[in-house]
Amino acid sequence: xxxxxxxxxxxxxxxxAEHIEESYEKKGxxxxxxxxxxxxxxxxxxxxxxxSGSGRGK
Numbered sequence: 001x002x003x004x005x006x007x008x009x010x011x012x013x014x015x016x017a018e019h020i021e022e023s024y025e026k027k028g029x030x031x032x033x034x035x036x037x038x039x040x041x042x043x044x045x046x047x048x049x050x051x052s053g054s055g056r057g058k
Contacts, residue, residue: 008049009042017042 006014017038024034043049 006039006049010049013042013046013049016045 009017017035020038020041021031021034024037025031029037
Protein backbone atom coordinates (compact mmCIF):
# COMPACT_ATOMS: atom_id res chain seq x y z
CA UNK A 1 0.00 0.00 0.00
CA UNK A 2 1.56 3.33 -1.04
CA UNK A 3 2.02 6.10 1.45
CA UNK A 4 -1.06 8.31 1.72
CA UNK A 5 -3.46 5.54 0.67
CA UNK A 6 -6.55 5.79 2.89
CA UNK A 7 -8.36 2.72 1.49
CA UNK A 8 -7.76 0.64 4.63
CA UNK A 9 -9.64 3.12 6.83
CA UNK A 10 -13.31 2.72 7.64
CA UNK A 11 -15.84 5.32 6.56
CA UNK A 12 -16.19 6.36 10.19
CA UNK A 13 -12.44 6.97 10.50
CA UNK A 14 -12.47 9.02 7.28
CA UNK A 15 -15.37 11.15 8.59
CA UNK A 16 -13.58 11.67 11.90
CA ALA A 17 -10.43 12.82 10.12
CA GLU A 18 -12.46 15.21 7.98
CA HIS A 19 -14.11 16.81 11.02
CA ILE A 20 -10.80 17.10 12.87
CA GLU A 21 -9.19 18.65 9.78
CA GLU A 22 -11.98 21.24 9.49
CA SER A 23 -11.55 22.10 13.16
CA TYR A 24 -7.82 22.74 12.73
CA GLU A 25 -8.43 24.86 9.63
CA LYS A 26 -10.89 27.03 11.57
CA LYS A 27 -8.07 27.67 14.05
CA GLY A 28 -5.86 28.97 11.24
CA UNK A 29 -3.76 25.87 10.54
CA UNK A 30 -2.86 25.33 6.87
CA UNK A 31 -4.81 22.69 4.93
CA UNK A 32 -1.82 20.38 4.53
CA UNK A 33 -0.84 20.58 8.22
CA UNK A 34 -4.47 20.17 9.32
CA UNK A 35 -4.75 17.01 7.23
CA UNK A 36 -1.56 15.57 8.74
CA UNK A 37 -2.72 16.32 12.28
CA UNK A 38 -6.19 14.90 11.64
CA UNK A 39 -4.87 11.54 10.40
CA UNK A 40 -2.32 11.42 13.21
CA UNK A 41 -5.18 11.86 15.68
CA UNK A 42 -7.26 9.12 14.06
CA UNK A 43 -4.24 6.80 14.11
CA UNK A 44 -3.58 7.60 17.76
CA UNK A 45 -7.15 6.75 18.76
CA UNK A 46 -7.67 3.70 16.57
CA UNK A 47 -4.16 2.36 16.03
CA UNK A 48 -4.14 2.99 12.29
CA UNK A 49 -6.35 1.93 9.42
CA UNK A 50 -8.55 -1.06 10.14
CA UNK A 51 -11.60 -2.66 8.74
CA SER A 52 -14.40 -3.15 11.22
CA GLY A 53 -15.74 -6.63 11.73
CA SER A 54 -16.56 -9.38 14.13
CA GLY A 55 -13.62 -11.12 15.72
CA ARG A 56 -11.05 -8.43 15.05
CA GLY A 57 -8.38 -7.77 17.64
CA LYS A 58 -8.36 -11.27 19.05
